[in-house]
Amino acid sequence: MTRPALSAAWRRAGAAAAALCAGLALAGASARPADDTPDAKAAEHIVAIEGMRFVPATLTARRGDRVTWINRDLVPHTATALSRTFDSGAIAAGASWTYTVGEAGSIAYTCLFHPAMQGTLVAQ
């Protein structure tokens, strides 16, 4: 009975958090001085690996950003670009792996152990 209300509340909280993040990202971009080093502008992104899925399945990032895959499952996974632009190798349960976005493009990736797992990194 309380469940639909709860999950609606969570959805609202999630939307609010996303809006806040977008707002902060915009504010951060405009507030930074033009002579900032590239590193200072780099953003951090998280892709959770849970329930045999990449979450979010599609992530947009800019060159120089860092994307970290965190394996929250109980089995190892990989994040491997079909083009081999990146390949995490095995990420043990509870471990993580970070890729610094190096080239622009839409990069489809999978888990070598579970090919049904699919994700896309959209690098701008």
Ligand SMILES: [Cu+2]
């Ligand atoms: Cu896997």
